[in-house]
Each structure stands twice: as structure tokens, then as C-alpha cells.
Amino acid sequence: MPDARYLVALLAIVFVIDLALRAVPFAALGALRESVLVRRFAVWMPVGILAILAASTLRGTIAADPGNAVSAAAAVAVTAAVHLWAGRRTLLSVGAGTVTYVLLLHFDVAAAIAGALSGEI
Amino acid sequence: MGVEVRAAEPEAAPEAVVSRRGEIAAGLRASLSAGLGMFPLGIAFGMLVVQAGLPWWVAPALSFTAYAGSLELLLVSMIVTAVPLATVALTTFLVNFRHVFYAFSFPLHLVRHRLAKAYSVYALTDEAYAITAASRERWSPWRLVSMQVALQLYWVGGGVAGTALASLMPGPIEGLEFALCALFVTLTIDAARTRAQIPSLLLAGLSFTVAILVAPDAALFAALVLFVAMLSVRHALGARRSREATDA
Numbered sequence: 232m233p234d235a236r237y238l239v240a241l242l243a244i245v246f247v248i249d250l251a252l253r254a255v256p257f258a259a260l261g262a263l264r265e266s267v268l269v270r271r272f273a274v275w276m277p278v279g280i281l282a283i284l285a286a287s288t289l290r291g292t293i294a295a296d297p298g299n300a301v302s303a304a305a306a307v308a309v310t311a312a313v314h315l316w317a318g319r320r321t322l323l324s325v326g327a328g329t330v331t332y333v334l335l336l337h338f339d340v341a342a343a344i345a346g347a348l349s350g351e352i
Numbered sequence: 353m354g355v356e357v358r359a360a361e362p363e364a365a366p367e368a369v370v371s372r373r374g375e376i377a378a379g380l381r382a383s384l385s386a387g388l389g390m391f392p393l394g395i396a397f398g399m400l401v402v403q404a405g406l407p408w409w410v411a412p413a414l415s416f417t418a419y420a421g422s423l424e425l426l427l428v429s430m431i432v433t434a435v436p437l438a439t440v441a442l443t444t445f446l447v448n449f450r451h452v453f454y455a456f457s458f459p460l461h462l463v464r465h466r467l468a469k470a471y472s473v474y475a476l477t478d479e480a481y482a483i484t485a486a487s488r489e490r491w492s493p494w495r496l497v498s499m500q501v502a503l504q505l506y507w508v509g510g511g512v513a514g515t516a517l518a519s520l521m522p523g524p525i526e527g528l529e530f531a532l533c534a535l536f537v538t539l540t541i542d543a544a545r546t547r548a549q550i551p552s553l554l555l556a557g558l559s560f561t562v563a564i565l566v567a568p569d570a571a572l573f574a575a576l577v578l579f580v581a582m583l584s585v586r587h588a589l590g591a592r593r594s595r596e597a598t599d600a
Contacts, residue, residue, distance in 0.1 A: 233406075233431055233432075233434055234434075237434065237437075238410070238413075238431065240437055241427070241431065241437060241440055242413055242414070242417040242418075243417075244437055244440055244441050244444070245414075245417050245418045245423070245427065245440065245444050246417035246418070248441060248444045248445055248448070249417070249418055249419070249420065249423075249444060249448055249451075250473070250474055252445070252448050252449060252451045252452055253451045253454075253473050253474065253476045254473045254474075255452075256451075256452045256453075256454075256455035256456075257455045257460055257473060259455075260455050260456065264461075267587075267591075268587055269456060271583075271587055271590075272456045272457075272583060272587075273456045273457040274457075275551075275552045275583050275586070276453060276456050276457060276552070276579075276580075276583065277457055277485035277486070277543050278485075278540065278543040278544050278549045278552050278553055278556070279552040279553065279555060279556035279559075279579050279583075280450075280453060280454075280481075280485070280556070280576065280579070281482055281485060281486060281536055281539050281540040281543050282540045282544075282553055282556040282557065282560075283556050283559065283560050283572065283575045283576060283579060284478055284482065284536045284572075285533065285536035285537045285539075285540050286556075286557075286560045286575075287560070287571060287572040287575070288532050288533035288536055289533050289537075290564070290571065291533075292529070292530055292533055303530070303533075306530055306533075306534065307533070307534070307537055310534040310537045310538060311537055311538075311541060314537075314538045314541050315541065319538075319541075319542060321385035321535070321538050321539075321542075322384055322385045322388060324534065324538045325385050325388050325389065325531055325534040325535050325538060326388060328530065328531075328533075328534035328537070329388070329389075329527070329528065329530050329531040329534055332527045332530040332534075333526065333527040333528060333530070335527075336526050336527040337526070337527075
């Protein structure tokens with residue numbers, strides 16, 4: 232158990248830096264809200280940032296266990312397919328993708344395929 | 353006091369038309385799909401805190417002060433090894449620097465009440481930003497803030513539940529954390545509704561690819577900085593093109 236003073240100082244530092252990162256840009260952009268640059272960025276940024284977050288979380292999943300790359304890719308495909316064909320119901324798509332991933336991990340499908348492939352070679 | 357209240361009335365009037373209860377319900381509905389990822393991930397985080405040998409209250413304490421999943425997971429291991437506070441500060445700054453970019457399109461300007469506005473800024477997480485960025489719905493102050501409160505409840509609740517579960521279960525259910533990845537995949541699809549979004553999507557893909565190659569340990573941070581740099585170039589090129597068009 233770490234020193235209580237260390238913990239309190241750490242929590243305070245994290246809180247202040249975190250809040251500043253979230254608050255300062257609003258103060259800075261407030262005056263620029265009408266500028267062409269800010270309006271363009273507001274249109275251009277969301278889809279790109281979302282795609283980067285998706286790629287980053289996928290990479291994190293794979294990095295946690297590289298053997299699961301195939302399962303993760305399959306689960307992403309299921310998520311996207313359900314989302315496009317079942318009327319963009321996010322809860323359903325996220326649920327289907329996650330259940331797919333959990334089941335693939337549980338039954339270790341990727342390892343079975345890899346085992347079968349190496350057996351053939 | 354009375355003068356201040358009267359002065360604020362004309363501004364507040366149009367919003368009074370919207371049903372408050374309906375807006376809160378809509379905010380809760382908007383939060384549900386993210387909750388599906390945040391609650392299990394919160395449980396995993398809570399279990400990690402207990403398994404690392406820290407007291408249970410560290411989980412909610414981090415979720416109220418840091419309130420950013422990936423950073424909190426990092427902080428647990430940093431607390432255990434008692435790294436210097438300067439390192440904690442730098443890590444917090446770098447890992448959460450991405451939030452700087454969210455101000456460009458998060459609909460904070462809708463929220464008028466000072467406390468609600470402060471909370472909305474404080475609770476501007478990846479998930480809260482993503483939900484507003486991907487949705488076509490009309491946001492109102494009540495809808496936005498109730499969505500954010502719900503998200504924090506899922507996360508804090510999941511964390512506390514995880515600390516309780518840690519003593520009962522041998523280990524977490526593997527793979528539940530994938531829900532967060534699935535959420536961002538669906539939100540990306542929702543945001544990419546028109547062909548006009550394709551250039552941004554391609555630039556984002558390029559940014560992330562370059563980031564993995566150049567800075568594999570800080571890929572998220574590097575990708576966002578690269579993406580913003582590329583958008584700046586795109587903006588500059590567009591400005592020059594439109595100037596040439598008017599000259600001709």
C-alpha cells in the first residue's frame with residue numbers, strides 16, 4: 232500500500248492536468264468559433280478521430296495477445312456487418328461483435344486454425 | 353440577484369418548450385451503447401486495482417479525478433511501482449492530450465448553466481465525444497449532460513463492482529473489453545455517412561499507419577497530431593485553391 236500523501240498528490244496532479252486539457256481549448260476556441268479554419272475542422276475532424284480511436288483500441292486488443300488478431304478482425308467484421316445490415320442499432324452491433332469476440336477467445340478458434348495450418352505444413 | 357435572474361430569462365425561454373424528462377430519457381438512450389463497453393471495462397479496471405494490492409477506493413478515486421479509462425489503467429501500474437510524480441504529470445499530459453481536439457465539435461455551447469457547463473467539460477471523455485460526433489440528433493443541454501452523467505455512472509459503477517468481484521472470481525471474463533473497440537467501429541461508420549467524409553477517413557488511416565511505424569509506443573497520440581497536421585495542410589491548400597479560383 233503506497234504512502235497516502237503520495238496518492239493524494241498524484242490524484243490532485245492528474246485531476247488538474249486532465250481538466251486543463253479538456254477546458255483550455257474551449258476558452259481558446261471561443262473567440263475563433265466563426266473562423267473558417269475552426270468551422271472546417273469541426274466538419275473534418277470527427278470521422279477521422281473516431282477512426283483513429285477504433286484503430287487504436289483494435290491495436291490494443293491485438294497487442295494484449297497477438298494470437299487473437301484473427302478473432303479480433305473477425306469480430307470487427309461482424310460488428311460492421313451487423314451495423315450496416317441491421318439498421319444501425321449500435322447496441323445490437325456492439326453486442327454482436329463483443330459476443331463474437333468472447334466466444335472466439337473462449338473456444339480458442341484462432342489457435343485451432345493455426346494448429347491445423349501448422350499441422351498441414 | 354433578482355435583476356440577474358430577469359436578465360437571464362429571455363435566453364432560457366426557447367429551451368423551456370422542450371420537455372425536460374424527454375430530453376433526459378433521450379440522453380440515457382444515447383448513453384446505452386457506450387455503457388455496454390464501459391461497464392465491463394470498469395469491472396476489469398476495478399479487479400486490476402484490487403489484484404495490484406491497492407485499496408478498493410483507489411478505483412472510484414481515479415475514476416473521479418482522472419476519468420479517462422486508458423490513463424486510469426496506466427496509473428494503477430504507476431502507483432504500484434511508485435513512479436515519480438513528474439512522470440505521472442507528463443504521462444497524463446501526453447496520454448490525454450487528444451482531448452484538446454474535442455473542443456472543435458463538441459456541442460458545449462448549448463449548455464448555458466455554469467455548473468452544468470463545468471461538468472460537461474470535466475466529463476468530456478472519448479466516449480462522450482464519440483457519441484456526439486457520430487450522431488445526427490439535435491442535442492439539448494439536458495440530453496447532453498444526462499448522457500455524460502450516465503456514462504460516468506457506468507464507469508464508476510463498473511469499477512466499484514470490479515473491486516467487489518475481484519475477491520469472488522478467479523479472473524475476469526476474457527474479451528469483454530472488445531466492446532469499446534466495437535463501439536468506435538460503429539461510431540466511425542455512423543460518422544462516415546457521405547462521400548465528403550472520405551478524404552478525412554483516408555488521412556486518418558494514413559496518420560495511424562505512419563504513427564505505428566514511427567512511434568509505436570505512443571501511436572494514438574502521434575496519429576492524432578499527424579491527423580491535425582494533415583488537416584491543416586488540407587485547409588491551406590483549399591484556401592489557396594479558392595483564392596486562385598476567384599482570381600481567374
